[in-house]
Amino acid sequence: MLVVESLLITLLLMTLMVSSYTDCRESLIHNALLWRAGTVAAVLDVFYYMIFGQQYLVDFLLNSGLLILIGLALYRFRIWAAGDSKLLFLVALAIPGRIYVLQNQEGAGILIIFLAFITAFCWVAAHGLYIGIRQKNLFERSRSSRMNIHPARIFASYIMMVGVIQIFDCLLRRIMSIAIFQGSMVMQACYCLLVLFMLYVRRKMNMQKIILTAGLSWLAVLVLVTVGVYHLQYTVSLSILAWAACLIGLRMVVEKYSYQLIPTAEVKAGQILTAATVLKFTRSRVKGLPVCxxxxxxxRLTADEAASVHRWEKSKYGEPTVVIVRKIPFAVFIMTGTVLFLIYEAMGW
Structure with a gap:
């Protein structure tokens, strides 16, 4: 059994390292690499669960299913790219089921994504602090940052998040009878990821939709409490407040360093232009310019849109430079989260 587990983990770590390298150098995770590694991992899984690890099959299916669902959701909400989701699928496939139960926490696989995002936020924060110190403007807030702070919207969003996440908490704890939140670290990981999703969804909502969602979610919570299905979890509110403050604070600190000025001639497919840059295209008559x-x-720019931007540079309203959103090589953080998870499970940190 240990031989098969060692082969799976070695295959996983090698694939993660190669994928991280190509993501940093080429902004790409190669499908061919993932297919080959996935095929080998699948063969080893069949051998492992048919002969040695039958008792861990349920834990493997639970955790790998959880990782795959979250990976699909992250891709659906455009938080990361398809290559990152595929890489997470490989992680789910290649981690032996016995690893998930070493610390007796069901659903521990969610810690991989939690640790990946925590390290990503730490890296972005450190990078932002470095640039801010180097440019000597660390404590200066951009004009756009000041305009984006709306206390009423923030308060309504918090009420909405608490209500919606209380419903998730009820479904997972009571109705579905899943013990996935048994461990405190797993619980906090779930809250952090749910807050991350809600912060992303909140960006797409106007004030009326936020208030409506908050009202409906709390109405549902009150019904569940009244019929005795659920008891309010005050620790949930405190956890959501802490995570929301942490994530919003980090974003406010580093948002002005999340962009990069480049020559317009260097714009290429796959890059993301800032909203201010896209708005400049509205006056131009050049066809095929990006509108998102x-x-x-x-x-993300298509090849045709990138070509249109190049034509725009030479037009009446064109400019020699544009601003793009900095690319974060998330494969590195998936690798980091996976390694930290393996260390945590193996050593109990």
């Missing part, structure tokens, strides 16, 4: 200003993966 969301600054997420939905706004």
């Amino acid at each position: 200003a969301t600054e997420d993966l939905e706004a």
Whole structure:
């Protein structure tokens, strides 16, 4: 059994290292690499669970299914690219089921994504602090940052997040009878990821939708409490407040360092232009210019749009430079989260 587990983990770590290298150098995770590694991992899994690890099959299916669902959701919400989701699928496939139960925490696989995002935020924060210190403007807030702070919207968003996440908490704890939140670290990982999703969804909502969602979610919570299905979890509110403050604070600190000025001639497919840059195209008559200003993966340039931007540079309203959103090589953080998870499970840190 240990031989098969060692082969799976070695295969996983090698694939993660190669994928991280290509993501940093080429902004690409190669499908061919993932297919080959996935095929080998699948063969080893069949051998492992048929002969040695039958008792760990349920834990493997639970955790790998959880990772795959979250990976699909992250791709659906355009938080990361398809290559990152595929890499997470390989992680789910290649981690032996016995690893998940070493610390007796069901659903521990969610810690991989939690640790990946925590290290990503730490890296972005450190990078922002470095640039801020170097440019000597660390404590200066951009004009756009000041304009984006709306206390009423923030308060309504918090009420909405607490209500919605209380419903998730009820479904997972009571109705579905899943013990996935048994461990405190797993619980906090789930809250952090749910807050991350809610912060992303909140960006797409106006004030009326936020208030409506908050009202409906709390109405559902009150019904569940009234019929005795659920008891309010005050620790949930405190956890959501802490995570929301942490994530929003980090974003406010580093948002002005998340962009990069480049020559217009160097614009290429796959890059993401800032909203301010896209708005400059509205006056131009050049055909095929990008119109999506969301600054997420939905706004990635196609080859035709990149060619249109090049034509725009030479037009009446064109400019020699544009601003793009900095690319974060998330494969590195998936690798980091996976390694930290393996250390945590093996050593109990």
